Amino acid sequence: MATETPTRALFMLFGGTGDLALRKLYPAIFNLYKKGSLSKHFALVGLSRKELTDDEFRAKIIDSIASETDDKAQAEEFASHFYWKSHDVNNLGHYAELRTIADELDKKYELEGNRVFYVSMAPQFFGIVAKNLKDQHVLSENGGFNRLVIEKPFGRDYESAKKLNDELTSAFNENQIYRIDHYLGKETTQAIPVIRFGNPIIESVWNQNFIKNVQVTLAESLGVEDRAGYYDTAGALRDMIQNHALQIVSYLAMDEPNTFVDTEIRKEKVKALESMEIYDAEGVKQNFVRGQYGAGDGSPAYRDEPGVPKDSNNDTYAAGKIVFNNPRWGKTPFYVRSGKKLAAKQGRIDIEFKKPLVDIFAKGTKQPQELQSNVLSLLIDPKVGIVLNINTKNSEQGFHTETVDLDYVQSPERAAEVPLPYERLFHDILNGDGTYFASWPEVAAAWKFVDPIQHLWDATQPDFPNYKPGSMGPKAADDLLARDGNSWYYPNVR
Ligand SMILES: NC(=O)C1=CN([C@@H]2O[C@H](COP(=O)(O)OP(=O)(O)OC[C@H]3O[C@@H](n4cnc5c(N)ncnc54)[C@H](OP(=O)(O)O)[C@@H]3O)[C@@H](O)[C@H]2O)C=CC1
Numbered sequence: 125m126a127t128e129t130p131t132r133a134l135f136m137l138f139g140g141t142g143d144l145a146l147r148k149l150y151p152a153i154f155n156l157y158k159k160g161s162l163s164k165h166f167a168l169v170g171l172s173r174k175e176l177t178d179d180e181f182r183a184k185i186i187d188s189i190a191s192e193t194d195d196k197a198q199a200e201e202f203a204s205h206f207y208w209k210s211h212d213v214n215n216l217g218h219y220a221e222l223r224t225i226a227d228e229l230d231k232k233y234e235l236e237g238n239r240v241f242y243v244s245m246a247p248q249f250f251g252i253v254a255k256n257l258k259d260q261h262v263l264s265e266n267g268g269f270n271r272l273v274i275e276k277p278f279g280r281d282y283e284s285a286k287k288l289n290d291e292l293t294s295a296f297n298e299n300q301i302y303r304i305d306h307y308l309g310k311e312t313t314q315a316i317p318v319i320r321f322g323n324p325i326i327e328s329v330w331n332q333n334f335i336k337n338v339q340v341t342l343a344e345s346l347g348v349e350d351r352a353g354y355y356d357t358a359g360a361l362r363d364m365i366q367n368h369a370l371q372i373v374s375y376l377a378m379d380e381p382n383t384f385v386d387t388e389i390r391k392e393k394v395k396a397l398e399s400m401e402i403y404d405a406e407g408v409k410q411n412f413v414r415g416q417y418g419a420g421d422g423s424p425a426y427r428d429e430p431g432v433p434k435d436s437n438n439d440t441y442a443a444g445k446i447v448f449n450n451p452r453w454g455k456t457p458f459y460v461r462s463g464k465k466l467a468a469k470q471g472r473i474d475i476e477f478k479k480p481l482v483d484i485f486a487k488g489t490k491q492p493q494e495l496q497s498n499v500l501s502l503l504i505d506p507k508v509g510i511v512l513n514i515n516t517k518n519s520e521q522g523f524h525t526e527t528v529d530l531d532y533v534q535s536p537e538r539a540a541e542v543p544l545p546y547e548r549l550f551h552d553i554l555n556g557d558g559t560y561f562a563s564w565p566e567v568a569a570a571w572k573f574v575d576p577i578q579h580l581w582d583a584t585q586p587d588f589p590n591y592k593p594g595s596m597g598p599k600a601a602d603d604l605l606a607r608d609g610n611s612w613y614y615p616n617v618r
């Protein structure tokens with residue numbers, strides 16, 4: 125593998141002692157350092173209201189990366205690049221101090237003015253941080269890059285997302301903004317364009333003539349855990365479908381870009397997302413299903429989870445059918461579903477192909493046989509891999525057909541080597557590559573699709589709870605597919 129030139133950069137991490145930073149972001153940056161994408165020419169300023177010394181902050185960093193290394197000297201050397209600054213994002217004076225620190229570190233580490241501003245804080249702070257960074261001249265003005273990284277959620281509907289985007293773009297250009305969607309850092313999501321456009325055998329049948337339906341499943345076995353404060357105001361539709369599921373759908377549905385660069389890919393993704401049919405109230409009722417888990421097997425109902433109101437109507441499950449008004453997809457439905465407290469942690473895409481127009485094995489032979497649809501499964505989580513289920517003849521005496529899997533599933537050893545999603549995304553940010561980040565038009569199109577669904581759900585009383593923990597969600601989600609003559613492939617995988 126070619127060795128890359130390490131990128132010089134100063135990170136400024138807002139929310140530097142937060143849960144996400146300590147659990148995911150520092151280990152990801154450490155792995156980049158270990159693998160040589162960052163060298164001695166980098167530094168990070170951690171920011172929050174807490175008063176910490178640099179040494180106290182560095183001790184937190186060493187703790188945070190403990191699972192990534194046994195090499196104490198390397199961990200200490202890495203942590204020596206970290207600095208702490210107590211900073212209230214509403215205090216303008218603090219930005220002036222930050223600018224001075226940034227300029228000093230820029231000189232000390234010869235960073236060539238490259239700056240990454242990562243806002244890992246509650247969403248109400250995203251806009252104000254961007255504005256103050258610009259107004260208080262913390263952005264590099266000597267030719268280096270300025271990149272702003274924004275965590276999720278990006279708004280709670282189209283209007284709030286637009287307002288946030290306007291705030292961000294009054295300080296940064298669209299090509300300087302990196303909207304994080306960690307599902308885009310996952311191995312299988314990143315493989316979709318290659319699997320499709322790198323294999324004529326697949327891309328030539330990737331359309332309504334050959335594909336019967338597409339199913340995206342993002343199932344979790346965990347419940348709301350300790351995040352009720354956020355989750356009860358979001359719900360599965362906003363938390364998983366609007367972003368992760370629709371981003372995956374956009375890679376599955378898009379046309380081939382002219383070249384594999386972020387600007388071209390984004391154009392095609394937007395085109396696909398903008399051709400999703402937007403439902404009116406009747407369309408929502410027919411095509412989307414919500415759910416909330418009840419009690420079962422010794423685990424509490426959602427409404428009895430700590431921090432959840434007893435009368436909460438929040439959705440912990442959402443499923444729906446997407447129809448594209450475009451020539452590629454025409455009548456082929458895309459189904460998406462996501463929920464908490466389901467039977468298993470399972471992220472996967474199942475693509476069901478149409479059966480042959482004429483089935484020569486169904487009649488005329490001594491033992492009529494029934495062919496099955498071919499199913500291509502792209503496994504996201506916990507296994508990573510590709511499985512193609514096809515018809516063949518079984519080897520017993522007589523003539524019988526059966527299905528077999530042609531599969532590539534990553535070994536546990538290989539999986540352990542694979543970069544973590546945040547590591548991949550940081551790597552792309554350092555390289556200025558927006559391929560696996562959501563652009564504003566994509567986010568806007570996704571909200572415009574989701575808003576009518578959420579509005580109807582907010583305005584009507586659900587009959588909750590309506591699914592048992594450990595199940596695959598409400599029965600209505602099975603009925604949704606059955607009405608089209610389809611059924612969920614998982615968990616009844618052949
Ligand atoms: N945690 C997770 O697993 C995930 C989180 N996210 C997103 O990441 C972001 C961060 O989440 P998370 O780390 O869990 O949040 P936390 O609540 O753990 O951290 C928030 C951080 O913001 C700081 N902060 C709060 N108010 C101010 C202020 N006025 N000025 C400066 N700093 C302030 C806090 O420090 P202090 O109180 O010292 O100021 C703390 O460091 C959110 O947008 C979340 O939606 C996304 C996916 C998963």
Ligand SMILES: O=C1O[C@H](COP(=O)(O)O)[C@@H](O)[C@H](O)[C@H]1O
Nearest residue numbers: 276306344355363364368471505
């Ligand atoms: O963004 C989110 O994702 C997680 C699931 O992520 P995964 O990588 O573990 O599949 C989900 O639990 C959380 O509610 C949501 O905010």
